[in-house]
Amino acid sequence: MTQQKEEMTLTEHLSELRKRLIYVLSIFILGLVAGFLVADPVYQYLTKAETAQGFVLHAFSFWDGIGIYMKIAGLFSLVITLPFTVFQLWKFVSPGLRPRERKATLQYVPYVFLLFLIGLAFSYYVVFPMALSFTSSITEKMGLVETYGMKQYFSFLFGIVLPVSLLFELPLIIMFLTGLRILNPIRLRKMRKVAYFVLIFIAVVVTPPDFISDFLVMIPLLLLYEISVFLSGFVYRKQLAADAEAESRYIRAEDKQSVV
Structure with missing residues (x-):
């Protein structure tokens, strides 16, 4: 009887986890849709920013433009989904918490969004310009002509911005x-x-x-x-x-x- 109860409890936990994952995936997909709507203004801002001035970006394949829009939409969706994911994690573990612990851990959820934005600003306005300046100076010393594809530029950008933002x-x-x-x-x-x-x-x-x-x-x-x-x-x-x-x-x- 006890074993059957434990098995039912485990099944209920797995069912609850699946429900939370479906919620998170649904919000992520909705964030992707919204991200495609803001992808163009975000792209225009990033390419017209001071760090991108002086670079002429090229498309080396037919899918480069769409790929960049997808990356921007994915990053936008991640920003939207991150606090919701933490909230769903809290909902999953909260039944095992004391009332005081349940209330204390819930208050952290709104700050997930704020800290990610702070990390995003720090990585884009501080870390990325340093990295770009350093690589450009090496290229110049080697006497090379800077010809960059938009895919390589944005991969370099997101490869720096995203990890640092998450560390915050x-x-x-x-x-x-x-x-x-x-x-x-x-x-x-x-x-x-x-x-x-x-x-x-x-x-x-x-x-x-x-x-x-x-x-x-x-x-x-x-x-x-x-x-x-x-x-x-x-x-x-x-x-x-x-x-x-x-x-x-x-x-x-x-x-x-x-x-x-």
Whole structure:
């Protein structure tokens, strides 16, 4: 009987997970449709921006233009879908949370969109111009004529902007996982060396191979991790206080029953 109940519970969980994934996929598809509507103005802005001035972009295949529009639509859909995905994740795990934890973790969802936009602005207006300037200077020193395809230009752009933007979600993700009691500041401090190594590696990979560019990206990433540890500690202390209060109420209730 118990085994059958566990199997039904597992089936219900899988059914709930499938429902949440369908919701996320539906929003992503709707975001793609909306993304195609804004793809042209976004493309015009990106190609007329200061970083793109001086470049004449070429189409080397019939599908280059459509491919760029699809990438822009995909990025737009990702921005729209990301907070909704986090909300669906919260809906999936919330039945196993205490009421206090359920309320505490829900408040992180709106900030997913805000942090992604901040990361998007930082990567586009700071990191990408540095990378483009460095590669162009090397090309100029080699005496080469800069002739770029639009596909290569936007692949280079999105290859830098998207990873850095997602990394700006780190503090929120760690707070969310701390709220779910998966992480805590003690564990984060123990894995600080490994985390630093990973973040430095990411900074070196997504930036031009010069120390200044690496340093300008590396410092914000390391600060993001330390902010994440601090915020995790804040959430963790509130959890301990709530647990202590609940235990105190339980002890008082037990004492009253023993007196009766």
